[in-house]
Amino acid sequence: MTSRAASGNAGLRVPTRVVLLAAFPALLLLGAVFAFPIVQTLQLSFSDWRGFGPMEWTGLDNYVDVLNNKAFFEALRNTVVFALAATVGIVASALLLAVAATGGGRFDSIYRTIWFLPAIVPGTAAAVFWSISVQPQSGVINSILGFLGLGSDHAWLGSPDTALWVIVGVAIWTSTAFPFLLLAGAIDRVPPEIYEAARIDGAGGWSQFRYFTLPLIRPVLTMVIALQLIWNFNAFTIVWGMTRGGPAGSTTILPVLLYQEGFKNGDFGSAAAMGVLSSVLLIALGTITLRGSASKAAGE
Amino acid sequence: MNRSRVAAPAWGLLKIGITVLIVFPFIFILLLSFRSMTDIFRNPLGLTGNWVPENFERAWNGPPGGTGFANYFFNSIIVVIVAVVVSAVVGAVAAYFVSLLPARWRARVLMIPLIATIIPTLALLIPFFQVFNAWGLINNPVALGVLYAGLSLPMTMLILHAFFVDFPHELREAAAIDGLGHLATFSRIVVPLSQPSLLAVSLLNLIWVWGETQIAIVLMQKAASQTIPVGVLTFQSAFRSELGPIFAGLSLATLPLMAIYFVFNKTISRGVSMGGTFR
Numbered sequence: 001m002t003s004r005a006a007s008g009n010a011g012l013r014v015p016t017r018v019v020l021l022a023a024f025p026a027l028l029l030l031g032a033v034f035a036f037p038i039v040q041t042l043q044l045s046f047s048d049w050r051g052f053g054p055m056e057w058t059g060l061d062n063y064v065d066v067l068n069n070k071a072f073f074e075a076l077r078n079t080v081v082f083a084l085a086a087t088v089g090i091v092a093s094a095l096l097l098a099v100a101a102t103g104g105g106r107f108d109s110i111y112r113t114i115w116f117l118p119a120i121v122p123g124t125a126a127a128v129f130w131s132i133s134v135q136p137q138s139g140v141i142n143s144i145l146g147f148l149g150l151g152s153d154h155a156w157l158g159s160p161d162t163a164l165w166v167i168v169g170v171a172i173w174t175s176t177a178f179p180f181l182l183l184a185g186a187i188d189r190v191p192p193e194i195y196e197a198a199r200i201d202g203a204g205g206w207s208q209f210r211y212f213t214l215p216l217i218r219p220v221l222t223m224v225i226a227l228q229l230i231w232n233f234n235a236f237t238i239v240w241g242m243t244r245g246g247p248a249g250s251t252t253i254l255p256v257l258l259y260q261e262g263f264k265n266g267d268f269g270s271a272a273a274m275g276v277l278s279s280v281l282l283i284a285l286g287t288i289t290l291r292g293s294a295s296k297a298a299g300e
Numbered sequence: 301m302n303r304s305r306v307a308a309p310a311w312g313l314l315k316i317g318i319t320v321l322i323v324f325p326f327i328f329i330l331l332l333s334f335r336s337m338t339d340i341f342r343n344p345l346g347l348t349g350n351w352v353p354e355n356f357e358r359a360w361n362g363p364p365g366g367t368g369f370a371n372y373f374f375n376s377i378i379v380v381i382v383a384v385v386v387s388a389v390v391g392a393v394a395a396y397f398v399s400l401l402p403a404r405w406r407a408r409v410l411m412i413p414l415i416a417t418i419i420p421t422l423a424l425l426i427p428f429f430q431v432f433n434a435w436g437l438i439n440n441p442v443a444l445g446v447l448y449a450g451l452s453l454p455m456t457m458l459i460l461h462a463f464f465v466d467f468p469h470e471l472r473e474a475a476a477i478d479g480l481g482h483l484a485t486f487s488r489i490v491v492p493l494s495q496p497s498l499l500a501v502s503l504l505n506l507i508w509v510w511g512e513t514q515i516a517i518v519l520m521q522k523a524a525s526q527t528i529p530v531g532v533l534t535f536q537s538a539f540r541s542e543l544g545p546i547f548a549g550l551s552l553a554t555l556p557l558m559a560i561y562f563v564f565n566k567t568i569s570r571g572v573s574m575g576g577t578f579r
């Protein structure tokens with residue numbers, strides 16, 4: 001069977017074996033970096049491995065350990081709280097920024113350039129800056145609060161009640177930029193005639209946004225939400241950079257627990273089991289988000 | 301979007317507020333990196349005290365007996381070059397030839413990079429360590445670069461494929477009539493005409509690689525092999541309470557990318573809107 005490259009390239013047929021040959025290095029690399037590690041993580045989760053020597057098959061032992069481990073469920077709780085809060089915060093901020101930078105204003109392109117800046121800062125640099133800034137007395141944030149008469153000695157990261165929320169705030173600062181630019185691009189593509197029509201019908205700013213902009217950017221918005229859920233679920237960098245999971249485990253999210261369990265305690269089997277459990281959960285969560293929104297879109 | 305005239309001042313204030321929130325960390329990192337420890341502690345908001353450019357010298361050279369940003373820079377540059385070049389070359393060849401397939405097959409093949417973008421790093425991390433360990437590649441920045449190339453490949457392929465699918469087929473037909481083979485058409489006609497897209501993808505990959513921490517912290521264990529984001533953490537524990545050099549380090553970690561961004565920001569934002577996916 002010969003493949004026919006008829007996708008608007010009539011008259012130019014590329015034999016399948018040429019395509020396969022050209023795509024081979026990419027497929028090989030993808031296999032080595034994605035497919036192999038997934039299989040290996042699964043295998044490891046049923047084995048005992050301490051960082052050296054051969055892996056020993058131990059059946060469901062790791063899963064039993066993990067599911068009897070209180071720390072796992074605490075981390076799961078922290079992860080879900082963090083991922084949901086950060087995703088809601090990031091997507092809401094990104095939408096607000098996108099709307100603010102698409103009004104056809106004179107300085108919109110300058111705002112877009114500046115508002116993307118946090119995306120280029122290495123995550124650890126942002127984490128270190130913000131963790132120093134929220135220190136009592138010497139931190140910039142506390143100094144500003146002190147200046148406003150709100151007290152300058154809050155140990156925001158030292159308290160298990162506030163630490164996770166500080167990190168959510170930092171996540172919003174660092175991660176809003178990419179979705180902002182994506183959503184601004186989607187809003188740019190909404191035909192201006194739609195707003196003309198809406199205005200003639202008497203729709204105000206909010207109704208225009210709610211009934212015209214929002215439905216039209218839904219595909220991009222859905223993708224942004226699903227991807228943000230996945231990335232915030234896996235937000236190792238800022239958490240590790242700011243608190244290393246402390247105080248008292250209050251900011252230990254699953255990627256941090258996995259890192260500690262595997263790379264600090266040397267129990268790679270349990271760490272792999274955690275990786276498998278959280279990935280399954282995460283992919284289910286992402287699929288439901290995408291499905292839910294797809295069926296909602298279809299129902300309208 | 302059109303807004304009522306009454307709301308305009310409110311939006312204006314909001315935009316200024318957002319800008320201040322986004323910009324002030326950059327200003328403080330830069331300002332504090334020139335100040336001394338005691339001055340920062342006495343008044344972090346002020347500009348009083350001595351001007352201490354030596355902070356940068358100490359950040360660059362590191363603590364006595366330790367490693368500094370000179371070292372982290374060198375490693376990051378190696379990792380970035382390997383990752384960006386390998387990803388662009390391998391991804392462009394694959395994306396171009398896949399874009400020539402019939403639509404049905406294209407959709408099937410593209411499922412592979414699409415699925416790869418949603419796999420969380422925590423499902424892959426331990427095997428990366430096992431393989432690097434078994435092959436003696438721990439602390440090897442070149443190997444880390446190849447790994448990053450693979451991880452950024454899905455995004456590279458998806459963005460470039462979106463571009464190649466719209467590549468004018470008349471140009472390819474003309475090349476075929478001139479007797480150019482598939483590979484020659486690709487390298488002599490398609491690649492030169494695709495440079496803006498290749499640049500956009502490469503810049504997005506650069507931004508991601510420059511900041512990647514979760515994998516690098518596991519694979520680059522010796523300070524001498526560490527990249528900038530991991531170095532920032534090592535550096536922070538080395539200088540502990542000496543904020544001046546730490547802030548100078550943060551400036552050094554951020555400024556090169558800011559310079560690149562201000563030169564190429566149009567290209568980068570086009571890349572974001574083309575791909576939509578990014579790790």
